[in-house]
Amino acid sequence: MDDDTDGQVRPRVAVSSCLTGQMVRFNGGHSRDRFISNELDLYVDWVPICPEMEIGLGTPRESLRLERSPGGPRLVTSGTRADLTGRIAMLAGERARTLDVDGYVFKARSPSCGVHGVPLYAGDVAVDRKNRGVFAARIIDAHPLLPVEDEGRLNDPLLRENFVERIFAHARLRALLGGDWHPRDLVAFHSRHKMQLLSHDPAAYREAGRIVARAGTLDRAELAAEYTYVFSTALAGKTSIGRHVNVLQHCVGMMSGRLDPVHRTDLAEVIASYQAGLVALSVPVTLLRHHARGEAAGYIRDQTYLRPCPDGLRLRNHVPV
Template sequence: MERFKRSKAVTIKVGISACLLGDEVRFDGGHKRSAFCADELIRHVEFVKLCPEVGIGMPVPRPTIRLENHAGEVRAVVPKTGADVTEQLSQFADKAQPHLRQLSGYVLCAKSPSCGMERVKLYDPATGYAKKEAQGIFVRRLRELHPALPLEEDGRLNDAPLRENFVMRVFVYHAWQQLPRPLKKADVLAFHTELKLLLLAHNQQQYRALGRQLADQQQLDENFAKQYIEGIMAALGQPATRANHTNVLQHIQGYFGNHLNKDQKAELSTLIMDYHDGVQPLLAPLTLLRHYLREFPNDYLQGQRYLNPYPADLKLRYAL
């Protein structure tokens, strides 16, 4: 069974800056509709739209907000009026907690003084000079409240590897959220096992370290669970390399050694090395491996999220 279908009956909720779904809530009365979110990802998740500026009572259209450096402290200021809305934007995240706790990911509007994840302009109020070195006030508080929550910006979703990585993390985090509470060690061990090949493609050291920590636990308290899932999401957030993917593909290949003839083994080996050398996309050897898995079922491999981490119709591995 494909891994993402496990939670099919449970809606995956993803937060999103409202302007990215076409809501005309930006300072100029416009929007920044994300085609990937609004046309593709929406088929598999329920978006929860939030706009911090509107949420704190600012009108549409409205005067612009900018981030300013005041004695080393980042403040959100309305230059036209001098109003400081830092606390309101930060507190909006706290007030939105009933929504945020349900989320398995969040798509944010880039460059926004409230929602920008990185490289938001930070102004020197004395000179007007700006450096792209800040993060938005709302997202800063969001990270404090939910450090394991997968986050991504709309612009970065145009990059195929970043888009694939974000969606993969959303589905993994959702699977974690669906584990029965209070957590049982057996359930977390099963979750960790399902992630083995996926983690090996992203961070082998973290996979082994987290596995040792989990094995050492007699009871899983809330503090360990928090550290564990933060470690998992940090590991998966690291880009998977071609070398690591190749090692994982060859590991999977080994499970079919007694079933394939000489020509089949050679074809599969060539396809894997073509991927390693950049001649073929990751999808090519994966498709052949999944074919052999259907022909020669293996419980361990069928339980690995690496082979089917999200719905195939999102076409996320075509360009990897």
């Protein structure tokens, strides 16, 4: 797997084909998304999937919708009322068994691929809008810790930041475990990811540390499985201003021996400004990266927290509210 110019492993990400510009929508068009096609495309390898095309519907085609039934939501064509639930579910099961990706971006509100807010109909009336598409629901159930979003939610800077951070972290772990690794390699991997895990889920961060402490005694397959589960669980936790401040202060504390009083004060003031919602997270992080140059601060310099994904994606630049 190739690295990009920031030294990052390229994630492999499944995506609804229409979001990349493929003409697979029911009306013969596409739903090309600018962030996916113009920005993220530079740093990830896409795995385009259109379940409706894969079961042979073709394009253009009848639109689909979810309909209420005693056995659960059914996926039907809006005109002829053909029930496609079984075909889509079978395809989802096949895809789920072989899916080897670091994340998935689904088409928003699609009755097959929607992750949130898909309307459910009773007759011609939408009775609620809290459903998942039939295909997406089965993929997510089979891979509950897989980073998943839809293109609409990726317009939110916090959700975008979290999703992108997770897919790059998953890609790094997949690259490690896919090679000829040894327990010491996992220990080194965990050491570089400590602050990133702490910023998401302190409890899972501690559990990951306990697993790594047994790296020399656990069976290698068992070690990989346990660590992957806890690593993915930790990253699924939500970051917050408080958790970021905690990590930033941890980093400063570990560098205090090589910082003069002026630089320590500068860092403290910038962290306080971030905590008060006056500057973006990128400001204290950039300052920390600057002071962590050189071998004396190698542990902090190498933390993935300071560069969880390529700088070109311009994440962490929003001011918290």
